[in-house]
Amino acid sequence: MPPFRIPLSEVDLGPQEQEAVLRTLRSGWLSMGQETESFEKEFSQYLGCGHSLAVANGTAALHLALLAVGAGPGDAVLQPVVNFVSAANVTIAVGAEPVFVDVLAADEPTIAPADLERKLDALDRAGGPKPKAVVVMHYGGHACRMADIQAICGPRGLPIVEDACHGVGGTSAPTGRKMGNVGEIGCFSFFSNKNMITGEGGMVTTSNDELAQRVRHLRSHGMTTLTWDRHRGHAASYDVVVNGFNYRIDELRSAIGREQLKKLDANNARRRAHVQRYWKLLAGLKATGWALPFSEAGDRLGLPSAHLMPVVAPDEQVRARCAEAFRQAGIQTSLHYPFIPGFTAFAGKCRAEGLAVGRAFCRRVITLPLYPQLTESDQDDVCRCLLSAAAG
Numbered sequence: 132m133p134p135f136r137i138p139l140s141e142v143d144l145g146p147q148e149q150e151a152v153l154r155t156l157r158s159g160w161l162s163m164g165q166e167t168e169s170f171e172k173e174f175s176q177y178l179g180c181g182h183s184l185a186v187a188n189g190t191a192a193l194h195l196a197l198l199a200v201g202a203g204p205g206d207a208v209l210q211p212v213v214n215f216v217s218a219a220n221v222t223i224a225v226g227a228e229p230v231f232v233d234v235l236a237a238d239e240p241t242i243a244p245a246d247l248e249r250k251l252d253a254l255d256r257a258g259g260p261k262p263k264a265v266v267v268m269h270y271g272g273h274a275c276r277m278a279d280i281q282a283i284c285g286p287r288g289l290p291i292v293e294d295a296c297h298g299v300g301g302t303s304a305p306t307g308r309k310m311g312n313v314g315e316i317g318c319f320s321f322f323s324n325k326n327m328i329t330g331e332g333g334m335v336t337t338s339n340d341e342l343a344q345r346v347r348h349l350r351s352h353g354m355t356t357l358t359w360d361r362h363r364g365h366a367a368s369y370d371v372v373v374n375g376f377n378y379r380i381d382e383l384r385s386a387i388g389r390e391q392l393k394k395l396d397a398n399n400a401r402r403r404a405h406v407q408r409y410w411k412l413l414a415g416l417k418a419t420g421w422a423l424p425f426s427e428a429g430d431r432l433g434l435p436s437a438h439l440m441p442v443v444a445p446d447e448q449v450r451a452r453c454a455e456a457f458r459q460a461g462i463q464t465s466l467h468y469p470f471i472p473g474f475t476a477f478a479g480k481c482r483a484e485g486l487a488v489g490r491a492f493c494r495r496v497i498t499l500p501l502y503p504q505l506t507e508s509d510q511d512d513v514c515r516c517l518l519s520a521a522a523g
């Protein structure tokens with residue numbers, strides 16, 4: 132581990148998680164059992180959705196979601212250009228083509244409904260790959276413009292896949308529904324730097340029975356019955372109805388997830404308070420060409436889960452200078468995210484026209500330390516460092 136005095140993120144694991152792991156270990160049942168069943172049930176209750184299907188990680192969740200909505204060769208999956216690479220990678224994995232959509236603005240880096248509509252119309256006219264699904268991503272835990280996006284996707288019969296990996300526990304205006312329970316299908320990651328963690332782990336959520344059944348089959352080799360059912364004497368044999376995967380979570384991780392879910396609301400509230408304080412301490416930057424994403428949104432977008440604290444420098448040079456100052460001060464920062472169409476593996480495999488806002492954002496963003504236990508004095512240090520480096 133690099134010697135950062137102030138890390139980018141920090142886990143919140145305590146005696147409850149330790150006890151949950153030991154309880155599960157002592158039970159001798161390590162996969163497809165009661166912990167996972169309970170984790171899924173509790174997650175569905177929390178989200179207000181019909182089905183939750185626990186999986187190995189967030190990328191597996193996205194892969195299953197795209198397969199469940201039927202995305203494959205000849206299809207286009209529209210998605211925001213400012214995102215982690217998972218959705219784009221699994222789009223290619225299912226044989227479809229990623230069509231990148233620009234984001235709204237430096238201070239609202241979520242998918243731009245107007246550009247989405249423009250690109251859907253262009254695909255219809257061009258007769259190229261057929262739009263099959265729209266992925267949205269609630270950047271930093273701030274909701275996308277879901278009502279506008281639904282108004283575009285609904286009449287076209289296009290399912291919305293929510294990459295809600297940043298958004299666990301947050302809500303989306305105007306309905307107040309939890310992120311991941313607004314579109315047709317939601318995807319979560321419980322990787323070690325997210326708002327709730329299981330190490331590796333993820334969840335697919337939906338209220339559509341048919342999509343849930345497809346994900347359930349695809350998650351577990353395409354088999355019709357599971358080890359747990361056979362163990363309980365419910366079934367003697369099984370059929371394989373689709374060529375699936377093993378994307379299951381295990382009992383130890385589900386047990387940790389159940390404890391993390393209990394802490395989620397309190398931890399998200401602490402994250403929100405830190406973000407508010409960052410916005411206050413850094414407000415002066417706005418006069419010098421910086422953007423503080425979502426700081427002007429109020430509750431217009433919903434209640435954020437406050438996963439990330441991004442700031443957007445006026446240009447690449449200022450970003451580089453500030454990133455170096457942070458490094459020297461022992462403060463870990465990051466960059467959410469590099470421009471996906473610029474990655475080697477996407478050359479010639481995606482549509483990446485008209486992405487000026489997202490391209491500039493990816494060159495200018497810096498992500499500051501944010502986690503529930505962040506102290507005010509550490510936060511003061513981060514802000515002092517940034518303000519002095521920004522002033523040059």
Ligand SMILES: *Cc1c(COP(=O)(O)O)cnc(C)c1O
Nearest residue numbers: 188189190215217296320321322
């Ligand atoms: C973390 C993350 C993923 C991938 O989740 P893994 O569990 O690491 O596979 C996908 N999308 C976004 C937005 C993420 O933050």
